[in-house]
Amino acid sequence: MSFMPRAPFLSSRGWAALIVCASATLASSGAWAQATRTWVSGVGDDVNPCSRTAPCKTFAGAIAKTAANGEINVLDPAGVGGVTITKSMQMDGTGVLAGVLVSGTAGITINAGVSDTVVLRDLDIVGNGTGTFGVRIFQAGKVVLDNVRIQGFTQAAVKVETSATSVSVLVQRSQLLGNVVPAQGEPERAAISVQSTTAQVYLSNTTVFGNDKAFNAVAGGKITSFNNNRVMGNTQDSAPTDTVYER
Numbered sequence: 001m002s003f004m005p006r007a008p009f010l011s012s013r014g015w016a017a018l019i020v021c022a023s024a025t026l027a028s029s030g031a032w033a034q035a036t037r038t039w040v041s042g043v044g045d046d047v048n049p050c051s052r053t054a055p056c057k058t059f060a061g062a063i064a065k066t067a068a069n070g071e072i073n074v075l076d077p078a079g080v081g082g083v084t085i086t087k088s089m090q091m092d093g094t095g096v097l098a099g100v101l102v103s104g105t106a107g108i109t110i111n112a113g114v115s116d117t118v119v120l121r122d123l124d125i126v127g128n129g130t131g132t133f134g135v136r137i138f139q140a141g142k143v144v145l146d147n148v149r150i151q152g153f154t155q156a157a158v159k160v161e162t163s164a165t166s167v168s169v170l171v172q173r174s175q176l177l178g179n180v181v182p183a184q185g186e187p188e189r190a191a192i193s194v195q196s197t198t199a200q201v202y203l204s205n206t207t208v209f210g211n212d213k214a215f216n217a218v219a220g221g222k223i224t225s226f227n228n229n230r231v232m233g234n235t236q237d238s239a240p241t242d243t244v245y246e247r
Contacts, residue, residue, distance in 0.1 A: 034067040042078035059083035059091060059100070068116075074098040080123075084109040090119040100125040106133040107153070114165045115141040120148055127153035127179070134158060134179065137199075143169045151177040155186075156193040157211070158201070160221070166198035173205050180212035182235075190214060190238065194221035202226070203240065209233045217241050 038050035039062070046061025048054040050072075056062040058081035062072045068087040074080060077097040082105060085091075089112075100107045100123060107125040110118050118140050125134045125148065134150035134157040137143055148171075150157040157176040160169060176191040188195055191211040192203070197220030204226040208214045213236040217223050225231075225240040 034065055034070070036067050036070040038062045038066045038070065038072050039075050040072060040078060040080050041075040043076075044078075057081075063089065082107050082109075084111060085118050086112055088112065088116040088118065090121065091123065092119075093122040093124075095122070098123050101128060102126075102131045103128050104130050104132070106136045107131060107150070108134070109136045109138070110140050110143060111138040112140040114139060117142045117144070119144045119146065121146045123148050125150045127151070130154065134176075136161070137167060137169065138162060139165055140167050143167065145169070145171045145174055147173045149175045149177070151175075151179060153179045154181040155189050156180065157191045159193045159195065160199040160201060161195040162199055163196070164198070166200070167196070169199065169201045171201065171203050171206050175207045175209070176211065176214075177207070178210040182212045188216050188218075190216035191234070192216075192223055194218065194223055196221050200224065203229050205229065207231075212236060214238045215240050 039052045039055040041055040044055035044057040046056045046058055048056055050056040050062045050065045055075055060081055060083045066072055071090040074093040074096050079099045079101055082100055082102045112118055129152050131153045132155050134153045137160045139162055157179040179191050180189050190213040191208050192201055192215050194201055194217040199221050201223045205228050207230045209232055211234045214231050214234045215223050215238040223240040224242040227243050227245050
């Protein structure tokens with residue numbers, strides 16, 4: 001006759017210790033896996049998993065729970081806060097009022113991988129007269145600003161300052177309004193400022209109005225206009241480095 005070994009007996013204290021250990025293991029590995037699509041809402045909470053039924057409140061809260069090449073969507077009119085983007089990502093406020101309101105700092109900072117693509121769509125980025133940069137790009141492969149409204153920043157609406165790596169930036173269907181406070185010795189302040197010899201900014205169907213200066217680019221950096229833009233009402237005269245005319 002054979003006997004099955006008896007399972008070891010655990011007291012209530014032993015079971016409690018086991019549950020605590022299991023919980024700690026889950027916490028250390030992340031309570032939620034990163035999702036390819038996450039959501040933010042004006043009534044959300046950043047402790048949530050950022051699902052559609054349990055959304056986060058801010059972009060900063062959602063980005064940590066969103067996988068590279070993923071997308072963050074805005075569910076309803078909301079102030080989604082400033083954020084630093086470090087991976088391929090799309091942030092989309094289509095159909096709602098998605099506002100990034102900051103004071104004394106940049107609205108959205110991009111410092112991603114050299115081959116990463118970042119897309120910002122249908123966002124209102126507001127500096128409230130004290131914000132420094134609307135979108136500040138240190139590194140990425142490609143950046144797309146589609147139907148983005150940037151206003152009230154003191155140094156630039158869009159600033160590209162990559163170092164040795166090249167980046168291509170497309171600004172389309174957008175509005176850059178009332179940006180740039182002039183400062184002596186800082187001629188690079190402009191609605192679109194390219195302080196990189198390897199960067200290329202393309203501008204299409206965009207309004208650049210009421211800024212101190214529209215464009216500034218260092219030697220080697222390029223701002224190419226597709227000749228369907230509206231550049232007017234800016235204090236200082238400036239021009240893109242290239243203009244492409246329709247054939």
